[in-house]
Amino acid sequence: MSTSPVPALSLLDLVPTRTGQTTAQALTASLDLAQRADELGFRRFWFAEHHNMPAVASTSPPVLIAAAAARTQRIRVGSGGVMLPNHAPLIVAEQFAALEALAPGRIDLGLGRAPGSDPVITQLLRRSGTTSEAQQFPDHVQDILQLMSPEGATVRFTSGGTYDVHATPAAEGSPAVWLLGSSDFSAQLAAQMGLPYVFANHFAGDGVERAMALYRQGFQPSEQHPEPQSFLTANVVVAPTREEAEERALPQLRQFARLRTNKPMRPLETIDEVHENPSDELEASFVQQNRQRWFVGEAREVADELRAFAETHEVDEVMISPSGGAYAAEDPATAIGRMQTIELLAGALAA
Structure with a gap:
């Protein structure tokens, strides 16, 4: 031990x-996973934002967060993250203020600077384009913080006068607002604003040491966060045997490879x-x-590896992306590979 x-x-x-699975079935499997994570004592359950991808149905984090909050009792639910260049800050603030009212004290708003899709989809989401919106990211984060606060925000006109917005x-x-990223920019911005920070290790992998050091060394305490707060993400597959775990990792691994080699996207393979x-x-x-x-x-070997991973990077939390794929014969309304990953891993870490 x-x-x-x-x-x-x-x-x-x-x-x-995956192949042969409808959006409704994929959502059913994910909400079952959220409910089980709540029962097992997981700290958070976050939905990513991606668009127009045949293998990814997390297009609307606020909708999915509301559904997961209704199915759970104590786990924090949130976005990992809302890709801010795609959305007007006021809309994001309104959505997450409503979610906070529905599940008080359980909502996390993770904000990212990337568009989360290709340029065509980005244009459909935001007509002003990606460059200008990404450059305005720090101001938009500040706007959201003010708009969601009980005090609200105040618009000041150059001609004089003010206008209150809630x-x-x-x-x-x-x-709770978190900044997400895989670069120095987000780490430094989170430090400057006194916000929690998450390094997207599950798809980046490089630069984690530098980003975490920049965040901790440059952190400026805020009223809500007197100390830096951070965690890392990781792709995890756990199964009763190593052989099965390696097999269940293959579909997602190959999907990543298809992205890297510019091959057409398709539903996740079995x-x-x-x-x-x-x-x-x-x-x-x-x-x-x-x-x-x-x-x-x-389970035991992965639990030990995650303990060492957390200790190396001085974090007390790891957010896993349970990436276990499915065999063709498995019920498409379930995610057996992902479910056994969280159940076996939770048991091993508690042992």
Whole structure:
């Protein structure tokens, strides 16, 4: 048994959608996962934002957060994250102020600077385009913080006079705001604003040490956050045997490789499809490269690896993306690979 500190576990969900699975079935599986995470004592359950991707159904985090909040009792639910260039700050503030009223003290608003999709979709979401919106990110974060507060925000006109704006009529509290990123920019901005910070290790992997150091060294205490607060994300697959875990990791690993090699996107493959259609040499190299950053195996070994990971980066929480794929014969309204990952891992860390 390890004597290393036990990190709290949280979940990041992209609502993966596989071959032969409808959006409704994928959502059912994800909400079942949220309910089980609540029962197992996970700290948070966050939904990512992605658009126009055949294998990802997490297009609207606020809608999914509301559904998950209704199915759970104590776990924090939130966004990992809302991609701010896609949305007007007032709309984001209104959505999350309403969520906070529905589930007081349980809502997290994770904000990201990337658009989360291709340029065509970005133009459909925000007609002003990505560059100008990304450059305005710090101001928009500040706007959201003010709009969601019980005091609201004040618009001051250059000609004189003011105009008060509130995200909701009578807020009693505000969601917790986190900045997400995989670069120095977000780490430094979170430090300057005195906000919690999450490094997106599940898809970046490089630069984590520098980003965390910049955040901690530059942190300026705020009223809500007198000390820096951060955690990391990680792709995790746990199964009763290492062989099964490695097999269940294959569909997501190959999906990442397809992105890297500019191949057309498709619904997430089943494990059977991966075996029936072997990767070419380039794709296989990306699969192997990504596999080195993942936590895959039996529960006890993965638990020990996550303890060491958290200790190395001095965090008390790890947000896992449970990436276990499915066999073709499994019920499409379930996510057995992802469910057993969280159940087995929670049991091993508690042992």
